[in-house]
Amino acid sequence: MKRIINEMKLRLPAISVNEAVARSVISAFMAELNPTVEELGDVRCAVSEAVTNSIVHAYKDLPEGEVGYVYISARLYDVGEVSVEISDNGCGIEDVALARTPAYTTGKLGERCGMGFLVMESFMDSLSVKSRPGKGTAVLMRKKLNP
Amino acid sequence: MREDVTFSSNRGALTASLKCEIDHHTARRMREKIDGELFLCKPNVLILDFSAVRFMDSSGIGLILGRTERAVAVGATVRLTGLSDTLYKLIRLSGLERVKNLSVTR
Numbered sequence: 001m002k003r004i005i006n007e008m009k010l011r012l013p014a015i016s017v018n019e020a021v022a023r024s025v026i027s028a029f030m031a032e033l034n035p036t037v038e039e040l041g042d043v044r045c046a047v048s049e050a051v052t053n054s055i056v057h058a059y060k061d062l063p064e065g066e067v068g069y070v071y072i073s074a075r076l077y078d079v080g081e082v083s084v085e086i087s088d089n090g091c092g093i094e095d096v097a098l099a100r101t102p103a104y105t106t107g108k109l110g111e112r113c114g115m116g117f118l119v120m121e122s123f124m125d126s127l128s129v130k131s132r133p134g135k136g137t138a139v140l141m142r143k144k145l146n147p
Numbered sequence: 148m149r150e151d152v153t154f155s156s157n158r159g160a161l162t163a164s165l166k167c168e169i170d171h172h173t174a175r176r177m178r179e180k181i182d183g184e185l186f187l188c189k190p191n192v193l194i195l196d197f198s199a200v201r202f203m204d205s206s207g208i209g210l211i212l213g214r215t216e217r218a219v220a221v222g223a224t225v226r227l228t229g230l231s232d233t234l235y236k237l238i239r240l241s242g243l244e245r246v247k248n249l250s251v252t253r
Contacts, residue, residue, distance in 0.1 A: 016172035023202070041202075041233040048204040052171045113212055115205035115241055122240055 002077040006032060014055045014068040014088065022051045022072055022086075029074055030082055033145050042123035043082060043143060047072075049116040050086040050139050056107060058090020058137060080145045087138035093131040100129065152177050154184050161190035161223075168202035174210045181214055185221060193218045198229030207234075208241045215249045224248045 008029055012018040023044040030043060051070055059068035074084045093099045100121075105114030120127045124141040131137040151167040163181050167173050185193060195211065197203070215225045230238060230253050238244065244251050 016170075019170045019172050019204075020168060038233065038236075041236075044202060045204050045237065048170055048202075052204065052206065056171060107209075113205055113209040113241070115208055119205050119237070119240065 054088040058088040089136040092133040159191035169207040
């Protein structure tokens with residue numbers, strides 16, 4: 001049975017400057033597990049993708065002047081594993097399977113490339129996406145370090 | 148504040164040296180600067196130098212694809228240089244190496 005050795009929760013306004021904040025916090029949080037440069041890069045990138053999705057897509061229909069929040073909760077386990085859940089109370093995803101298709105994007109072409117979920121899947125060991133239209137989306141990712 | 152992209156040009160080659168973490172937040176400003184310079188210079192080749200980039204997520208892939216499209220429109224090709232192992236891993240995953248008019252060197 002794996003044991004939790006540390007945990008954290010973070011709530012950030014869904015504004016783009018917080019993409020960098022989220023990855024810096026997760027880097028510091030993971031330091032305890034002594035990750036390699038590659039492992040740290042993988043997790044930073046996956047977190048950046050998930051937070052960006054919430055910022056770009058989840059709250060796109062909010063009225064002017066209102067701001068949504070992105071919630072990050074992370075855990076470290078004694079077996080050298082990190083789990084990160086990133087969630088929002090935004091518009092949700094109608095068709096999660098379609099959204100996870102590589103190169104699928106509802107964003108502007110020439111800016112977004114539809115790779116977010118592919119990066120999370122490839123750079124982490126596991127990814128689960130739960131979404132309810134009108135309620136929000138939560139992605140849960142896990143990665144075992146120094147396997 | 149340090150410039151996030153600087154330019155130099157030499158015999159038809161325009162080099163854009165990128166100098167910050169590339170995400171959705173920073174990509175917007177970089178995109179505008181590179182497009183502006185591309186339009187003014189009309190080079191034969193646009194070199195995007197990543198040697199000072201410590202982080203990039205898929206917003207960077209969107210940035211590269213979009214700039215390649217713009218470059219081709221003014222008659223230029225695009226070359227990526229200075230890619231770290233971390234950045235190259237993302238480039239490989241994205242399939243950018245198969246994009247026309249775009250060459251990737253480490």
